[in-house]
Amino acid sequence: VDKSGSIRFHNVTAEEFVTRTPGQLTTPKDRLQTSIANTLNVSRENVDVFTVLKRDNANGTFLDVRFSAHGSPYYAPERLNGMLGYRLRQLEEDVGLSVLMVGIDECIEEGRNCELSCKNTLYKSNVPIAVYTNTSSFVGVNAFVQAECVCEAPSPSLTCLNGGFLVNDHCSCPEGFEGPHCEMLGIGFYGNGYALYPPISPCNMTRISVELSPQQEDGLVMYIGPLNYNPRLPVQDFLALELVKGLPVLLLDYGSGTIRIEHRHRYPQGKPFTVEIVLQPQTIEMIVDNCKLSTCMSLDAPKGPNRFLNVNAPLQLGGAAVNLDYLGSLFNWTYVPQDKGFTGRLRNLTINEKTYDLSIPNRVKEVDFGYLFGPANVTAAKCPPWFGLDNFDFAGVLNVNWAEKGASVSYDSVRVNFSIITFDR
Ligand SMILES: [Ca+2]
Numbered sequence: 001v002d003k004s005g006s007i008r009f010h011n012v013t014a015e016e017f018v019t020r021t022p023g024q025l026t027t028p029k030d031r032l033q034t035s036i037a038n039t040l041n042v043s044r045e046n047v048d049v050f051t052v053l054k055r056d057n058a059n060g061t062f063l064d065v066r067f068s069a070h071g072s073p074y075y076a077p078e079r080l081n082g083m084l085g086y087r088l089r090q091l092e093e094d095v096g097l098s099v100l101m102v103g104i105d106e107c108i109e110e111g112r113n114c115e116l117s118c119k120n121t122l123y124k125s126n127v128p129i130a131v132y133t134n135t136s137s138f139v140g141v142n143a144f145v146q147a148e149c150v151c152e153a154p155s156p157s158l159t160c161l162n163g164g165f166l167v168n169d170h171c172s173c174p175e176g177f178e179g180p181h182c183e184m185l186g187i188g189f190y191g192n193g194y195a196l197y198p199p200i201s202p203c204n205m206t207r208i209s210v211e212l213s214p215q216q217e218d219g220l221v222m223y224i225g226p227l228n229y230n231p232r233l234p235v236q237d238f239l240a241l242e243l244v245k246g247l248p249v250l251l252l253d254y255g256s257g258t259i260r261i262e263h264r265h266r267y268p269q270g271k272p273f274t275v276e277i278v279l280q281p282q283t284i285e286m287i288v289d290n291c292k293l294s295t296c297m298s299l300d301a302p303k304g305p306n307r308f309l310n311v312n313a314p315l316q317l318g319g320a321a322v323n324l325d326y327l328g329s330l331f332n333w334t335y336v337p338q339d340k341g342f343t344g345r346l347r348n349l350t351i352n353e354k355t356y357d358l359s360i361p362n363r364v365k366e367v368d369f370g371y372l373f374g375p376a377n378v379t380a381a382k383c384p385p386w387f388g389l390d391n392f393d394f395a396g397v398l399n400v401n402w403a404e405k406g407a408s409v410s411y412d413s414v415r416v417n418f419s420i421i422t423f424d425r
Contacts, residue, residue: 001066001124001143004050005080006104007032009063009097010232014052014131017063018138021096027136028095029065035094036069039087040080046070050140052131059112064104066143077103078198079362082314085227086321086363100232105312106147107202108235110255113147116204116281118308121148151203154354161357177359184359189318191219191343193366195358196314196321200224200351206279206309210241211347213272217246219342221275223316224309225253229330237310240324240337241275248275250286251335256304258334261286265295272347281307303334314362317349318342321363 009017017028029049037044051066069075081103084091092099101108107118125142160171164182173182187195200206212221225238238258240251246269250261261284278285281302288296319341328336345368349356361367 001050001068001122001141003074003077004066004068004143005036005075005077005084005102006051006064006066006145007084007091007102008055008100008104009065009095010100012063012097014054014063014138015133017052017065017097018131018136019133020135028097029138031095032065032067032091035091036067036080036084038094039083039091040069040071040075042069042071051129051143052138052140053129053142053144055144059109062100064144066141076198076362078314082196082227082362085313088228088230098232099230101230101312103199103312104145106145108233108310108312110202110306110308110310114149116308117149117151117202119148119150119152119201120145151205151352152201154352162359179355179357181355181357183355183357185349185355186345186347187317187358188345188368189219189342190366190368191216191341192319193341193364194319194321195317195361195364195367197317197356197358197361199311199314200309202308202310203352204281206277206352208239208277208279208349208351209274210349211272211274212243212248212342212344213347214243214246214342214344216343217243218338219243219340219344220319220337221248221317221342221346223320223324223337224311225313226311226327226331227313227322229327234331235310235312236331236333237306237308238331238333238337239277239279239309239311241277242337243342244338248286248288250277250284250298251333251337252279252284252302252309253333254302254304254308255306255310256302259284259300259303260335261298261300263288263296263298272345274348279309315351317346317358317361318367319365321365 020027033044033047033049036047047067047069049065049067053064055062055064069080085102088099088102106113106120122143122145127142128139129142131138158166160166160182162174162177162182164171164173164177171180171182176184178185220240220242222241235255236253237255238253242249246266247263252259273289276287284300284302286298324337324339349358
């Protein structure tokens, strides 16, 4: 259940969901299972739909469905939801039902469940849920998400990632993993790629910080916003950080209009600089290099009555995996982020004190991890050019010592391309 994805359907009962659709040989549940299997490129037997639960809230009655899928390890929830959310239309067509959201998010509508900070918490009951009809029955796990009006806090326990281990209250990490918990801190982009990471929750105050070493003057650094337009849930919130003629520009929409904050101060070429974004209900700040002078601090107030960034989609670095011009026209954004990706390196992304581990994106295109690893003493083992993602634990692969500085890896949702990588497991 902890590694489950979730979908909220609209206009369907639990009974209809597990019963054969009139005129068809299959139930919506069967078709969902097949659709998930096709999207993830796994066999149908590896997909388990284990919760079918009717939910009532102020907006109406919905059907919440939870599922898991596995290749060799189980897929992380962000990955399941991200990949299905990306192909929402296909999913709706396959199942024959309309979807309210992929990745059930009780915090997406500002002020609905919480006045200020909001966090989704998953509850599980030991009592199973059952759906009976004349022709079928379904017994599953009773699990549901509820909004908790607090800010998502980093886990207090000190866990070392990526093969690191604990020594006297701090992590001893393998080479290339420099974060406090052995996070991989950097990632490189060539201007046409992106890397997707888990979403962020709305907080009373959100502080985002990232270090940039650009190699070109223009490009989208970060996009936190919708993957697609859903007329049943028209939440237009987004944040975009971009470089325009070498200057950082922040676009932000809390849900009632886009603001654009632009820095006018030019930075010495070729030197890394840090951009810090502080989101609060009444103010939005962008600070460069922690400098307190008015030339490197920009401040604005949000447009309209909305006060929070509500996004139920992955955080995207280095570029966007979606067509922003198209989304911008549907959502009526006043300013639309550029479609050109970032060229250069990003380092040390932190959001509300949490350091992001950039080594495990949910989905990437044309990125460069290898640049960040020093030359390693390894006996190289060559991989075949294409691997099915099922064949190995991807996080494990990234823990290898890279044989060459400058080696890069790119993969899309189902395939890994190791054609220019050599590694040793
Ligand atoms: Ca909002």
